[in-house]
Amino acid sequence: MERVPILKIGSILLVSIQVDMSDQTAVQLQEDLAERIVATGAHGVLIDITALDIVDSFVGRMLSTIASISKVLDAETVVVGMRPAVAITLVELGLSLNGIRTALNVERGMELIAAARDDDQDLDEDEDDAGPDGGPATETTASR
Amino acid sequence: MTVGVDLGQPQTQEVRADEDVVRVRQLVRAVAVAVKLSLVDQTKLVTAASELARNTLVYGGGGTVDVMTADNGRRRGVRIVFADSGPGIADLDLALTDGYTTGGGLGLGLSGARRLVDEFEIDTAAGQGTRITVTKWSR
Numbered sequence: 001m002e003r004v005p006i007l008k009i010g011s012i013l014l015v016s017i018q019v020d021m022s023d024q025t026a027v028q029l030q031e032d033l034a035e036r037i038v039a040t041g042a043h044g045v046l047i048d049i050t051a052l053d054i055v056d057s058f059v060g061r062m063l064s065t066i067a068s069i070s071k072v073l074d075a076e077t078v079v080v081g082m083r084p085a086v087a088i089t090l091v092e093l094g095l096s097l098n099g100i101r102t103a104l105n106v107e108r109g110m111e112l113i114a115a116a117r118d119d120d121q122d123l124d125e126d127e128d129d130a131g132p133d134g135g136p137a138t139e140t141t142a143s144r
Numbered sequence: 145m146t147v148g149v150d151l152g153q154p155q156t157q158e159v160r161a162d163e164d165v166v167r168v169r170q171l172v173r174a175v176a177v178a179v180k181l182s183l184v185d186q187t188k189l190v191t192a193a194s195e196l197a198r199n200t201l202v203y204g205g206g207g208t209v210d211v212m213t214a215d216n217g218r219r220r221g222v223r224i225v226f227a228d229s230g231p232g233i234a235d236l237d238l239a240l241t242d243g244y245t246t247g248g249g250l251g252l253g254l255s256g257a258r259r260l261v262d263e264f265e266i267d268t269a270a271g272q273g274t275r276i277t278v279t280k281w282s283r
Binding site: 022053084093 | 165
């Protein structure tokens with residue numbers, strides 16, 4: 001089984017999917033990403049799907065699940081580089097990619113993650129006593 | 145896989161494992177390119193094939209996928225037949241409803257695939273296996 005590499009750039013994890021993934025590879029990526037988010041303390045996940053010539057319901061669901069997992073682990077997910085034909089097909093298929101933020105390219109995706117982080121920090125400013133590594137700072141209302 | 149597709153006769157791909165679904169996508173893509181479907185139509189057809197091949201594997205317990213060219217005198221197209229000898233589909237109307245699933249997926253496989261192709265035929269009954277034929281025509 002092929003494995004999709006995960007790169008760390010600053011506090012962002014970058015995943016560029018370059019292979020036609022089998023379902024198993026997609027599930028593996030989901031698990032690998034969750035582990036890497038926790039291990040690195042990353043606050044953003046950027047998934048580049050420029051090379052994907054289709055996104056079917058399985059991969060679509062994987063992207064949604066990754067976004068949800070990241071959110072629970074205090075990281076923002078942005079999917080970038082969707083091809084126009086893929087977007088048209090996804091909509092017709094009936095897939096809504098719940099909870100996924102998208103951007104046209106990697107650069108804009110990084111800006112989006114940085115902006116989301118700034119918003120969170122503004123809201124968090126008064127509660128910084130929570131301790132640096134004292135478990136997840138529970139945040140019930142801040143993120144959107 | 146993308147070159148040297150013999151368009152003269154149907155190409156058969158067994159679907160027994162996860163990787164076979166990937167092979168089905170590649171085969172369908174190659175034939176769709178050879179028949180000169182537009183990029184959007186290629187994408188729709190390959191996506192539909194991916195959904196249906198996964199169904200063949202997951203619900204049908206495996207089977208075969210035949211990919212062939214079609215010609216109706218005016219237009220060329222790609223026809224794909226997904227066949228399994230699994231449990232079949234007892235309630236077809238229900239199975240074709242958006243969001244209905246027995247397998248924990250999103251329930252978009254059958255209904256979504258049908259929207260992505262031009263022709264969609266399904267032949268199934270409880271205990272009789274399932275045979276789905278789809279066709280996409282060039283514009």
